[in-house]
């Protein structure tokens with residue numbers, strides 16, 4: 001892949017080899033001449049909605065305070081030391097979606113969202129660390145970042161947000177619009193606004209193994225098949241009625257030992273799990289949908305694209321979209337994997353789709369998962 005200003009002249013391969021998960025990278029003018037994708041007022045409007053996650057963090061009189069959204073009333077923009085964080089902006093805005101997708105050299109299964117923070121002078125979330133990698137793109141105004149590779153990640157007690165007990169910064173940078181800072185997981189950092197500023201965080205997801213394990217067992221509960229019922233035709237009279245007998249135990253153990261999972265079970269689980277929309281995501285189905293015939297005609301002319309909110313993944317003969325999985329024919333594979341990778345299909349591809357795929361596309365259109373292009 002080619003070198004890009006986004007990664008400071010590095011190819012994605014080189015960035016991944018030398019920096020990803022390893023060490024910070026400051027990229028001056030990653031996006032030269034960058035201007036904010038939305039106004040402060042538009043962001044404030046998003047924070048007032050109940051289908052968008054947001055947080056207001058204030059540090060007035062040296063006291064940390066956090067309020068979860070929806071946030072109708074914000075402090076005055078003339079007052080210093082507060083910040084507003086709005087999560088998942090990419091789900092609601094085309095330009096934010098396009099910005100996030102510039103980071104698709106990292107797989108969709110790992111890419112999380114675009115968060116926008118607005119801060120007045122001195123505002124920030126305090127010294128902390130995150131469990132995930134992050135790219136911090138300065139969008140408007142200036143922000144001073146202090147960062148450090150400290151091992152002591154203990155936090156202050158009784159705080160409404162994560163604040164490091166003993167922050168020891170080793171480097172300091174002032175970021176201007178278009179500059180970007182990459183930080184690996186668990187790297188201590190503190191960003192403070194110098195005057196009014198806006199910072200965009202490109203965040204990643206990394207599910208914990210515990211979370212995956214619990215979700216996998218739930219998934220398996222729906223798919224195990226153990227016919228029959230406990231029986232003890234050879235039961236002998238005993239002296240200890242409260243005891244669970246060894247014969248009962250071994251019979252049940254033999255049955256439970258039949259619960260097995262295959263590589264295919266894991267694939268289907270993982271695809272469904274990683275493509276599942278977050279709890280507050282609601283799709284926007286078309287208000288007056290076209291008939292299947294009109295949809296096929298319009299799709300065949302203009303093509304279709306995945307909705308901003310749609311997560312579509314694939315592995316082998318399985319395609320996953322928004323938490324559902326489909327086993328696909330070899331003949332349909334090329335078209336569906338193109339849709340997942342390119343997030344769109346042109347008109348000629350749509351018109352060549354099989355009957356099954358045409359039907360699936362129509363259902364996804366009715367659900368608001370795909371749109372006509």
Ligand code: SIN
Nearest residue numbers: 117124125191199201
């Ligand atoms: C911010 O944009 O103020 C917070 C981003 C972060 O430190 O993770």
Ligand code: CO
Nearest residue numbers: 128129130189
């Ligand atoms: Co952070």
